[in-house]
Amino acid sequence: MKICLAFSPGGHYTEIQRVMKAFEGHNHCFATIKAKSTMSLPNAYYLNDTMGPTMIHMIFNMIIITIQSLRIILKEKPRIIISTGADVTIPLIYIGKILGAKVIFIESICRVNDLSSTGKIVYPIVDLFLVQWKDLTKKYNNVKYWGNIL
């Protein structure tokens, strides 16, 4: 079964590495931004960075990222998409969901009192939204707490 793991470099990548064992035995590919830490990943697709000097740049970047994400989904046809954020993974999550994949979002361990903005944007459509602190299940109806990465 094909799994696509989507994440930004840095903390989001660190967090997904902590749960990598859960995906053993399945084919997987990676969708991320090119950085020192991610450039040697096997089977990796590199998306544009969302950041830009102006809002126009950022909107333009998001359009490019959306096209890139569509290409990845059409090529890899993942059965499951798993994301730890951040915003660069939003198009992949939405497109993946529309084209029939199951989507899992794992909110960061740093989010104790509320979801991240990425989390709030994808919350309406993901199949499984995992939070890492139990109290968040009181605040949001459709999130699950299955423990955390520590």
Added chain:
Amino acid sequence: MIFVTVGFHSQGFERLIKKMDEIAGKIDEKVIMQIGSTSYKPINARYFDYIDNFQKIQALNKTARIVVCHGGAGVIITAFEQGTPVIAVPRLKKYNEHFNDHQLELVDALYIDEKIIAVYDIDKLEDTLNCSFIGYLKKEKEENRLVKALKEYIDELSH
């Protein structure tokens, strides 16, 4: 050995580095510091700003008796993976150590969960270095509950 680490954040963390330098001058135990963007340079401990080599960082975390760090998830995870107890001092906006106080959130929650020790008043740091609670901190489990649950969910989807 005490390993002090303040991560990759763009602002310095003078409050922690200065205090640990002062402590290093008083105690026999060796102190090594990763000072990041901090402009204050320790005089009683070996220090470096960053190392590219992550394996060296992991080795420092592994050999240390305690890791004293800022409240960043990355450094805390790295220490936890190596089985080394963590004393975390959250960076605070009011001292220009960070742009906001979100490190407080994570440090508070992990402290309540007994995974780390939190120090909020830097003058209490020295006493904490030898407190008995260090021995009672929760350690990494053989099988992480979240990993197990995710694995079961994914395996079920593949049938």
